[in-house]
Amino acid sequence: DAKTTQPTSMDCAEGRAANLPCNHSTISGNEYVYWYRQIHSQGPQYIIHGLKNNETNEMASLIITEDRKSSTLILPHATLRDTAVYYCIVRVEGGGSNYKLTFGKGTLLTVNP
Amino acid sequence: GAGVSQSPSNKVTEKGKDVELRCDPISGHTALYWYRQSLGQGLEFLIYFQGNSAPDKSGLPSDRFSAERTGGSVSTLTIQRTQQEDSAVYLCASSLAGRLPYEQYFGPGTRLTVT
Numbered sequence: 175d176a177k178t179t180q181p182t183s184m185d186c187a188e189g190r191a192a193n194l195p196c197n198h199s200t201i202s203g204n205e206y207v208y209w210y211r212q213i214h215s216q217g218p219q220y221i222i223h224g225l226k227n228n229e230t231n232e233m234a235s236l237i238i239t240e241d242r243k244s245s246t247l248i249l250p251h252a253t254l255r256d257t258a259v260y261y262c263i264v265r266v267e268g269g270g271s272n273y274k275l276t277f278g279k280g281t282l283l284t285v286n287p
Numbered sequence: 288g289a290g291v292s293q294s295p296s297n298k299v300t301e302k303g304k305d306v307e308l309r310c311d312p313i314s315g316h317t318a319l320y321w322y323r324q325s326l327g328q329g330l331e332f333l334i335y336f337q338g339n340s341a342p343d344k345s346g347l348p349s350d351r352f353s354a355e356r357t358g359g360s361v362s363t364l365t366i367q368r369t370q371q372e373d374s375a376v377y378l379c380a381s382s383l384a385g386r387l388p389y390e391q392y393f394g395p396g397t398r399l400t401v402t
Binding site: 216274 | 291318320322329330332335343346378380382390391392393394395396
């Protein structure tokens with residue numbers, strides 16, 4: 175699986191958009207970009223995933239660059255409850271043991287009042 | 288709708304005792320996974336179930352660890368003769384199928400402390 179690079183930490187003001195970047199320059203054509211987060215003392219939470227096109231759901235938007243070498247997770251109106259570690263991972267579609275999720279160090283997003 | 292549930296939420300046990308951890312996946316999810324997470328560490332895969340079968344047990348740390356799943360639903364992770372290094376948060380996740388792009392939904396975890 176392609177390696178991802180994320181900033182260690184970010185701050186965001188409550189009510190503002192949080193834009194979390196992720197670099198995955200070695201991504202291959204059949205790899206999806208996934209985002210999870212983990213709030214302190216809770217289990218990981220799936221946020222969103224995408225392959226090529228930008229995606230939006232009730233939690234967030236995912237913007238993937240045309241060359242797919244990077245992506246940005248957008249929380250449009252961050253709240254204090256969005257303070258968490260955010261993980262960007264890339265996983266190949268189908269085959270092998272791609273069900274084994276592994277997280278890197280992620281980005282600690284702190285939403286400030 | 289109901290998410291993945293796990294019980295107990297916390298378990299404190301003495302070294303050498305056996306423990307059972309329970310996971311109730313999301314209804315209809317055929318795939319179920321157990322992971323553990325030690326303090327400040329990443330996810331460690333333990334075992335994967337597809338239905339009642341476990342095609343991948345490669346992550347179980349030792350033969351003291353076992354898991355079963357019945358009725359394609361509830362799963363139990365059993366740790367025999369617990370050791371202090373078994374202390375961790377044990378996480379269960381489920382998904383519609385065992386291959387991406389089916390996202391995994393996690394339970395809140397069971398925090399196991401072995402004294």
